[in-house]
Every structure is written in C-alpha cells, then in structure tokens.
Amino acid sequence: MKTYKIALIGLGSVGQGVLRVLADSKCQYPEKSAEFKLVAVTDSKGAAVDMNGLDPAVVLKQKRDGTLKRTPMTGLEVVKTVDYDILIEVTPTDAKTGEPGLSYITEALSRGKHVVTSNKGPVANKYRMLTELARSKSVHFLFEATVGGAMPVFNLMRAPLAGNKIKGVKGIFNGTCNYILTRMIAEALPYDMVLSEAKELGYAEADPTYDVEGIDTALKMVILANAIFGMDVTLDDVSIQGISSVSLEALKLASDEGYVVKLIGEVKPNGDERILKVSPRLVPKTHPLAVQGTLNAALIETELAGDICVIGKGAGSVETASAILSDLLYIASVGK
C-alpha cells in the first residue's frame, strides 16, 4: 500500500465532490494498492493544512456549516510550500487567462508534483507548456474531468482504445445546451422560456453566455485538439456558433424529418481540411449521439474499433469527482 499526499485547491462544487468521494472510501483503494492522505485544502478564505491528514468527511461538514478553521495561507502559498505528492486543482475556469489555476498548476509541476485538474482554462490555454513541464519533471498532468464530467474520454483512449489511431471526436459536451434543446422540442416551448426554466432548476448559470454561446464546448474542443491530436490551438481557432438563435420552428422542421438538433463540438485533424468547430447540427433521432436531457455523448472515430460512443453525465459534483478519482488511481496504478 502506497500513500499519496493530496493538496486540494478549491472547495466549490467539484472540490466538495472530491471530499465526498474520498470520505466514502475513507481514502482507501486496496485494489490499486493505494491510499490517499489529504494534507491541505484551500478556498478563497484560506487554507487548512495538517500533515497528519485531514478527514475529508469532517472538512466537508465544516465547509458546509461554516466552521472550517483556516490559516491565512493563500492557495499559491500552499501549492508552493506544503509537502504533497498530487495537487488536485478544481478552481473555476477562466477561459481567457486560465488563472488562477494556471499559476497553481505551473508551480506544482515545477516542484515535481503530479497535477489532476477539472479546470478547462489552463489546459485549453497552455496545454503544450504544461505537458512539456510535466514531462521534464517526470510527473503526470491529468485532466479527465475537463471534458464530459463523469464520461470517460482521455482514460478511454489511453487504455481501452490503446493501439488505435483516433481519427476524430465529435459529440455533445454541454449539458445545459442539451437540456434546453431537449425541452424546447419536447414541450414546444421557445428558447427564452426554457432558458428561464433551466436557470430555476440550476441547469443554467445566471449568466448563461459561457454555455449557450458554445464557449464551454469550444474550450473542450481545444483541449481535445491539443491533447489527442497534438494541435497547438486556442479558443480563437475554433469556429463557434451557440444555440441562442435556434428557433422552435427549426427544431420542429427537423423533428418532422426524423432529426433532432444538438450543439455538436467536433475535432478532426485531416491535414489542411482541419475541423475544429462548435455549432447546432442535425442528428438522426436513431443515432447514438441523439441523447436527451443533460447527458453528454462523445463519438470517437477510431481506425480499428470503428466508432465508439460513450454517454454519461457531463456535470455534477460527485460525477466530476469520479473522473478526478480515475486520474488519481491512474497515477497510483503506474506507481509513480
């Protein structure tokens, strides 16, 4: 049994999900001969650090009832000074700068620490720099949770599809958009009404621009493009059209012909005819990508296995934390 010391930066929805997942297992993963010891957690109010190990269940409870005792260390001080093996970086995404996650991740990798993140900003903005830094320090930089939440994508390609050339990836990578488009046609309601409903239900943010205008999906396409196909692209390289101008009439017309409309992100290297785009597209109702509600779905086009489609929950606190856990256990399984 090997013990990995964990520092968790960010105690929002995903960070709390990580605490719950670790609490459920009491940090023990005997099937991977691994256990985790949570030595630090930070949020905007400070940090709790204990080299003897924090109890994730207790931290979670105290975070929720407001009794978590913190020292006045910043996240960056924790990242730079605490003795941990793996940094879990789950602060909010800033699409343009990648900060503050980018600084945390850069510092941790520079110190020779593994990094697992759910933060799309740093991965989309500085993928090449961060992976090269990780490689130079012989540590892992993993980000399964950035694309598709609980839906495995990178881990699926790493082992189950090993040896397979990946020719392209396309799919539904934003649950908010999928929910809105599904409800519009199911209830014959216009965009604005469904968006209001989605906000009430917590499926859309108060400012939904990031989701409905396709930026979230585009960031994920940038991550796929760079990580799977070795492109070196940024958000500016993606052709982006969101769903705010999709009318109920268009959905009805599509439906009459046997189609649904979905916000589809697609990446394909294809030499000069590179595809890197996000747009509403017709999908036959019988196609594996025609999934409903808040589900995400990815169709991975492979050379040997043909098309493999994976469908799962694209968001959710514990679901996203499960993707982080799979990255943690990957680090444990390769024994570094």
Add this chain to the structure above:
Amino acid sequence: MKTYKIALIGLGSVGQGVLRVLADSKCQYPEKSAEFKLVAVTDSKGAAVDMNGLDPAVVLKQKRDGTLKRTPMTGLEVVKTVDYDILIEVTPTDAKTGEPGLSYITEALSRGKHVVTSNKGPVANKYRMLTELARSKSVHFLFEATVGGAMPVFNLMRAPLAGNKIKGVKGIFNGTCNYILTRMIAEALPYDMVLSEAKELGYAEADPTYDVEGIDTALKMVILANAIFGMDVTLDDVSIQGISSVSLEALKLASDEGYVVKLIGEVKPNGDERILKVSPRLVPKTHPLAVQGTLNAALIETELAGDICVIGKGAGSVETASAILSDLLYIASVGK
C-alpha cells in the same frame, strides 16, 4: 522497447483480424514501449512456427490464398512446447464444454504464459479456475473481446471507472438480434423474412439458434457476472428468452407508445434479488440503449459516475482484434 513473443491459436475471422492489426502496425507500439513478435500460428491444418518471427502480413496472405506452409503440430502441441510470452486464443466458442479453447488456455496459464482470448466458452465455463490459475502463476488472463467485440467493457471498468463500485450492467450484446429487431420494425417485415435476409447478408449464421435464442448474450452475462461481480454462475443460472417469438405486431404496439423492443442482457448482484437474465424488453426510443442495426450497447451503472453507456460494433474481424490488441497493450503497459 520490450519484445513479447506471441502464439496465435486460430486463424478464423478473429485470428485473421489479429494478423491484419499486427501487420498494420508492423507489430510496433512505441507509445507503450512494446513490440510483438509472432512466433507461431495454428489452425486445424497444422502450425507455422518461426522463433525469428513470422510476418503477419505474409501469414495472412498465405492463409487466404492457401499457400501457408504448416508443420503437422497440433494447437495443443504448440501451446505446450513453443517458447512464447502471450497466447492469443481465438478458436470458436463451444458454449457447453469450452473446448478446445479451455485446454489451450489451461496449458498456457500452467506454463506461466499470459493469455488473451475472444473465446466465450472457457471464460463462461471455468472463469474462477482460470483466474485463480493465472493469479497463482502471476500472469494475466484477459478477455475484453468476449463481450461486445470492439466495445470496451472490462478495460473501461479497469481504468476509466477505477474506484467506482459497479452496481449493474445491462445492454444489447448481440448484433444479429439487434439487426433483426431493427429491420422488422423499420421495414414492417415479419421475423422469418428478416432472418432470411440477415443470413444472406452474413449477419446471421446458417443455424442462428445460438444468437436468436439468446444463448450468445447469456454467455456474455455469465462472463460479466463472474468477472465483475464475483458470482460463480454458469449458463444454467441465466433466465433466457430469445427473440424468435417476437411478433411484428408487438414491435408496432411498442413503437406507437414510443418504445423499441431490444434483446437485453442484464446482470445485477443485489444480494438475494440477483438479476441474471436475457429477454426482449421495451426501451424508450430516446434512451441511450435504443441503438439500431448491428450495434451493441452497454449501460454500466456506477456508484459515483452514474450511468455510463458505451456503444460500438459488437463483432467484425478487425474490430474484435482491436479489443485483443487493447489486452495485449495492457499487459505491455503493466510491464510483466
């Protein structure tokens, strides 16, 4: 770069797929620091053995044009005497006895050789004995290709869903049945006519009993039950109903209410209320399992990640070989 010597038993559709996959890559997998050397192939006519390595492209061509030179060794003699690291066993499935694959696999594991198989018979009949034998010899016994062809199931649970308790698995595991049910409702044709068409197209065997009566799906449920949930069951423990008595009228009634009919295999441990069955069931048209044609689909119910659905080609020479390749590369990646 580590070299693994391979013996391939069986040169039918899957065996030829393995040759093609190895030929395509010239047996080189630099991303896993592994290369394979094919030292023996066997079929019912004898064996070709060359410790300097057989060229899979040449063997495939010679097998197809009838010029493959064989020595009069049997498969069992090759398994018992040739110096290889990994046995690839891809002989036809015998649901009742598991032979001849069972003998090949037992002998190879006893010699301390890794085994990768696509043969459902031995895994369904003697899972516990074979895994214990493999464990006692510290070698791998892998069988991704037995369930769902190219569709990853075991490899998906091993790494991408690591740390997740699997609560149940259900899905469509037989492409022949899915093709027949899809065509019946799409073309409003009765079972017998579609079955004839499926035979002509090569989607159904001359004697389709094994597929249409649910035996193939049931064998896969036995493998899932034993391998994932640690049950110790055989084909006799599965409640099996096939599709031969499904009428076009039933499909139409279901369709009018928004459902399709699919042959669903399901395994769930659930203590005393264990589920282990194969039967035609209603699936909402909008459900991820409502896939068409010859596709397979598996819904994996997990504790943390929620329901994960994976869809892919359940059969096909190269597709099934890709599952075998993923097992070979798993062995290479854990470095034994």
